[in-house]
Amino acid sequence: MFKKFSVKEDVSGSTSLKSSVQRHVRNSLLEQLPLLSQPAYKEGGETAAPPAEPAPAPAAEPEEEEEPVKGKGKGGKGGKKGGKGGKKAKKEEVPAPAEDKEMQVLDELWPKNEPLGITKCHERINIYTVSSVPIFFNHFDGPFMPTLRVLHRYPALLPHVQIDRGAIKFLLAGAHMMAPGLLSKGGVLPDGLAKDAIVAIHAEGKEHACGIGRMSASSEEIRKAGKGVAVEVVCWVGDDFWKLKEIGL
Template identity: 45%
Template sequence: MIVALTIWFYFLTISFRFTKEDVHTRTNIKSSVQRGLKSKFVSQFDVLEPIIDDLIPKKSQVELLKCEDKIQLYISDDEVIFFQQFDELIPSLKIIHKYPSAFPSVKVDRGAIKFVLSGANIMCPGLTSPGADLPEAPGLPEGEIVAIYAEGKEHALAIGKLIMSTEDIKSKNKGIGIELFHYLGDGLWNFHAD
């Protein structure tokens, strides 16, 4: 278990400490592919449907940057809108900050902030202790992409994927609850496409 966590943490830190040198190709996306991406993003986050044309305007040019470790960045107006790791589209934190109510969210306690900002996965006790907040029953299912907020903070500090449902996190209260993908201050946050 510790070896697996170490390997994942290593992968995560490598993945988002990339620079422009880690970008292999940069291409413009055809409008038909762009429509498909918008549909896929809306199917993952159905609440985005009313704002998807604000997020990716119809006349804008979306670019695809293929990077190290099979990470793909989708950029519009020199801003990373979302990235793809394998098959999932994951919004960037800058997009979550613009549209905070459009994404499911959880809140960690103050004690978890320094660990989250160093790229660590989020343990269940950081999601169940006083100051933390999980959605009420039925909650969120395992595998859901969530914005991660912190006690006393206004903006999301990370985005990740639930390793177990929020109901299981509450009942088990041990182990990893959220696999972290992207956090404030990582390479993706500091990446400039221009």
């Protein structure tokens, strides 16, 4: 898909999506890539939460000690009111980390206050961007796929297959992955992958995914055939799309 990609030659135009379309895209992403709906925590939220809890405690304790001394006088009532005020302050501090818990992984990639841009390319390829940074793409109205850089941040976004060492050079040249490369000793082909499933292509001995592809047949069919194309490669490390760090609006 991106073996030969040029912004000057292959890009038709870029624009910001309407709010209604953005909502549709967000819902589709959450449905197609379940990890995006998982809770995400900001570092600032976790570090800011603990100091907030002990703050009301010192204010509440002295007031409780003063109540027996002042008895039922007006001062005592004032102390009680002060104590209630301390409790209210504590309730206001606690919800802060709860907001962070409600954040989703998708919110880290695409904050809700940021518009989503789309860059339309030839061959009906759509690249979705936030602040000009590509995060997802798809072909026509097909499934959404993360960019490889996003996949490296969130490896669990896609199911994994693994090719053996001998197939790495072919992957980095943009060739489709053949069944023997997945069925050999260094390869890994999980059970249950359906035809047309989008997968992360890992390589033997490498930490991060080297490419993204589409299953040309199910896991069972590939094992049964033992030959032929197993994964149609969409993009890979080092292709023109990988080199593209910003595009569009």
